[in-house]
Every structure is written in structure tokens, then in C-alpha cells.
Amino acid sequence: MYDAELMAVATGAAGTLVAAIAASGAEQMHLKVAHFFRLASPDxxxxxxxxxxxxxxxxxxxxxxxxxxxxxxxxxxxLAEHHDAMSELDELVVPTPPASKVWNQHNNGTGTFIGGDVHGGVTFNYGGASDGGH
Structure with a gap:
């Protein structure tokens, strides 16, 4: 059996990981889990x-x-076999940010819009990183 401190850390990480799988789904968590367990045996x-x-x-x-x-x-x-992995535990349990959703709208043509003709477009990037207004 593992010592109490190791089990406390593992149990906390496990609870967060289970919640992340429930929220994000297995597909989103496979890469994180594979990265964390990369030093493990193939089994x-x-x-x-x-x-x-x-x-x-x-x-x-x-x-x-x-x-x-x-x-x-x-x-x-x-963690008992790979003590150095303790420093990477946060990466495993930090929730994965939701995927960005992007909508594009492009307006052009002639006709009366408010204030006259409109040329150009707008992009909504909901949940993604800002690109600095570009």
C-alpha cells in the first residue's frame, strides 16, 4: 500500500480527473493522460x-x-514508481479549456444599410484566445 500523503495527492488528482472526463469527455482527456503516463510501462x-x-x-x-x-x-x-511525475500532476488535472467556436459573417454588396453601403465582415471567436484585434 502507498503512504497516506501519496494517496491523498493521488485521490485529489483522481477526483479532478474524473470530473474533467465527465465535463470534457474521454476524447479530450486521452492526450493529457497519455502525456502524464508516458514513462509508464506499456501495460x-x-x-x-x-x-x-x-x-x-x-x-x-x-x-x-x-x-x-x-x-x-x-x-x-x-507516482510511486516515477517520483518526478509529481511535478507534472497539475498539468494532468487542470481542466482543458473549451474548444474555440468561430463564426464568420461577411457583408458586401449594394443597397441601403444603416448609414449607407456596408463592406467588410466580423468574426466571433467565442471561447478562444484573443488575436489582439487582428
């Missing part, structure tokens, strides 16, 4: 990838505890 990497899918399929709002416990065990085992 451990496959187990972590499968755990993402299992969590997404089995997670219900009333029963996340079993998923958190399973992830806590995976994370604790990995």
Missing part, C-alpha cells in the same frame, strides 16, 4: 488509456466514487 499506459474510456462510459452523477478510487490507485502506483 500501464494501456491500463490508463482504457481507464479513460471506462470512466467515460461508467460514470454516472450518483456514483463517481468507484471511478475516483480506480484512478487514485493508477496515479499512486505511477
Amino acid at each position: 500501464q499506459q494501456r491500463a490508463a488509456a482504457q481507464a479513460v474510456d471506462d470512466t467515460a462510459v461508467q460514470l454516472t452523477p450518483s456514483s463517481p466514487e468507484a471511478q475516483v478510487l480506480a484512478w487514485a490507485q493508477l496515479i499512486a502506483q505511477y
Whole structure:
């Protein structure tokens, strides 16, 4: 069994990870999990990838505890074998920002608009990074 401090860290990370899988879906979390477990054995990497899918399929709002416990065990085992990965744990559990949604509208032509003819367009980038007004 792992020491109490390691299990506390692993359980906290596991809870956040399960919530991220529930919010973002398995597809969004596969890359993060694969990156975090990159030093693991191939069997451990496959187990972590499968755990993402299992969590997404089995997670219900009333029963996340079993998923958190399973992830806590995976994370604790990995951290026990790869102590340096502790510094990367934040990257695993920081929520993935939502994907940007972009809409483009282009207006041109003749006719009466408010104030006369309108030429140009507008781009809405909802949820994305600002490009500085360009």
C-alpha cells in the first residue's frame, strides 16, 4: 500500500480527473493522460488509456466514487514508481479549456444599410484566445 500523503495527492488528482472526463469527455482527456503516463510501462499506459474510456462510459452523477478510487490507485502506483511525475500532476488535472467556436459573417454588396453601403465582415471567436484585434 502507498503512504497516506501519496494517496491523498493521488485521490485529489483522481477526483479532478474524473470530473474533467465527465465535463470534457474521454476524447479530450486521452492526450493529457497519455502525456502524464508516458514513462509508464506499456501495460500501464494501456491500463490508463482504457481507464479513460471506462470512466467515460461508467460514470454516472450518483456514483463517481468507484471511478475516483480506480484512478487514485493508477496515479499512486505511477507516482510511486516515477517520483518526478509529481511535478507534472497539475498539468494532468487542470481542466482543458473549451474548444474555440468561430463564426464568420461577411457583408458586401449594394443597397441601403444603416448609414449607407456596408463592406467588410466580423468574426466571433467565442471561447478562444484573443488575436489582439487582428
